[in-house]
Structures are given as structure tokens and as C-alpha cells.
Amino acid sequence: MNSYSIAQDSPRGSRLVLDSIFHPTDFSPESEEALAHAFKLALAVGAELRILHVDPPGTATPVANYPNIQDMWSRWEREKRPQPVGTQTSYPIPRIRKIRTSGNITRSIVEHLEHHPANLMVLATHQHGGLPRWLKREVAERVALATKMMSLFIPPFSRGFVDRTTGQVLLKRILIPVTQDPYPQPAVDSACWLNHALGCLEGNFTLLHIGTHHDMPFVNQPLRTGWVWDTQYRDGEVVEQILRWEQENTPRLICMMTRGHDDLLDEIRGNHTERVIRKVRCPVLAIPTS
Numbered sequence: 001m002n003s004y005s006i007a008q009d010s011p012r013g014s015r016l017v018l019d020s021i022f023h024p025t026d027f028s029p030e031s032e033e034a035l036a037h038a039f040k041l042a043l044a045v046g047a048e049l050r051i052l053h054v055d056p057p058g059t060a061t062p063v064a065n066y067p068n069i070q071d072m073w074s075r076w077e078r079e080k081r082p083q084p085v086g087t088q089t090s091y092p093i094p095r096i097r098k099i100r101t102s103g104n105i106t107r108s109i110v111e112h113l114e115h116h117p118a119n120l121m122v123l124a125t126h127q128h129g130g131l132p133r134w135l136k137r138e139v140a141e142r143v144a145l146a147t148k149m150m151s152l153f154i155p156p157f158s159r160g161f162v163d164r165t166t167g168q169v170l171l172k173r174i175l176i177p178v179t180q181d182p183y184p185q186p187a188v189d190s191a192c193w194l195n196h197a198l199g200c201l202e203g204n205f206t207l208l209h210i211g212t213h214h215d216m217p218f219v220n221q222p223l224r225t226g227w228v229w230d231t232q233y234r235d236g237e238v239v240e241q242i243l244r245w246e247q248e249n250t251p252r253l254i255c256m257m258t259r260g261h262d263d264l265l266d267e268i269r270g271n272h273t274e275r276v277i278r279k280v281r282c283p284v285l286a287i288p289t290s
Helices: 029-045 069-079 106-113 137-146 186-196 236-249 265-269 272-277
Strands: 005-010 013-017 018-026 048-055 096-102 120-124 150-154 174-178 203-210 225-236 253-258 284-290
Touching: 018 029, 018 106, 029 048, 029 069, 029 120, 029 150, 029 186, 096 106, 096 236, 106 137, 120 137, 174 186, 174 236, 186 203, 186 253, 186 284, 203 236, 225 236, 236 253, 236 272, 253 272, 272 284
Parallel strands: 018 048, 018 120, 048 096, 120 150, 174 203, 174 253, 203 225, 253 284
Antiparallel strands: 005 013, 150 284
């Protein structure tokens, strides 16, 4: 269900076709953080926003527990600052669909998306341990793998790129890990699209390659006024070096390609993307291979 596509907007950049955003929620503070990112993106591109909650068998969550999008929208409008000339104007409040079901969490989400595809899934992940949550990291990972759709993961205590109190975008630095396989150009294109769609006048993009410039794959780096590109090389294990760079440089987003498990070791410990998601403090936009 790879239901998104990237189309060329101009020789200087690219855009992503996005008309439906899906957000599974457990009504936790972490899910509220993810909802703010989903809602901001829906506002920016005029996409429909679908919010799904899955009740465990035999339980029923009161409808009143659903987050009040109108309250969030009104708060953001009150906090809105004058926009610089040239920034993209947001669309009116998008269509919101609140969906409630019950049963197995992973199966319910996958079945919903099979019947009602979306372009982007925005979901929270939770730390291991602590109070039980239905949306554990393992569930988020399994859902993303099963649906094979572009997914934005918001970790706990995240340095997110949307302030949920004001709606302000804080997307200043984006990390894009670059490997020979899978080919990283869709991740570069998605990072550029996201920066542009959210009306950011500036962008700082770092291409991180674990290797040398001799085996660095070629990627097109779109040029736009205010955008800065930087390429860095490191030696070592891929996930370890991505995590180290993230800790040292505190990006607001990591954009990376992902694919299914390649071998038994991947099945046991998770693929590169899953292992990064479990450790970082910033959102991760995972773009599946075709």
C-alpha cells in the first residue's frame, strides 16, 4: 500500500502528493504530540485527517476522550504571529474524521488502511516499561511494516518540529542518512517537500554517509534560497553513527529510507529504521522502498 508519490515541482525542488493523513491514538500525552504534527501537516497541504482509536476487547472509551481539534485550532489562531512575506498560506481547517473500533490493535489499523488508504501515517511511540499502553513501539513498527506506507514517528519527550501549544513550526535542521541501498533520493525529496510545505523560509539539510566519498551515492540536492546542504562522512556501524550524530547535533527531524526485514538478525533486533526510532529524541520520517 505505497499510496504516496513524489512529483517534480520545479528544477529547484520537489513536492509530495498528500491528500490523506492517518493518526492512530491512545489519548496519551505522547499521542497528543503526534496529533499536533498530523494536524499541522493537514492544515499545510489541505489533507483530510483521520483519527483512529482502537478499544481493547470488552472496553469502550468515552467519545468525550477524543482530542478536541477545534480547541487546538482556536489556540493556534490566537497564538499566530504575523507571517513573513513569501511563506505559504495554510488551508482552512481540514476535514476531520474520528473513527472508533475495537479488537486487536495492529490488525484493526492494518485492516482500516487496507480499505481506506492514506498517504501518511503519523503516530506516537512509547518507552518500554511504565504504564501499559496499547501503542507500544513494537506495535508502531509492526503497523508501519505491514502497511508499507510513509510514516512519521514521534518519540516520547520528543524534540518535535511543531509546538503543540502555538502551532509554530520549528523545523531548522534535518538529518538524512544516505546509503547505497536503499537508494536515498526519495528521502531527500521528502525532506525538501516537508520543509517547503510547512512554509519554512530556511532549511539546513545534512546528508550523513557511513563510509567515504568514494562510495557515496549520487543524490540530487535541490537548490532554493535559504536552503543549506552539508555532507558528512563517518566510519562505523550505521545505526550507532546515526544515533551519535543525532545526540551531538539535535536535529528536529530524521528522514530515512526503510524496508522490510532482510534476514533473521533483522527479525530479532529490527532493521536500521526500527533501531533508530527506538533511541532517538526527534521525529523520524520513514519512507518505504517501492
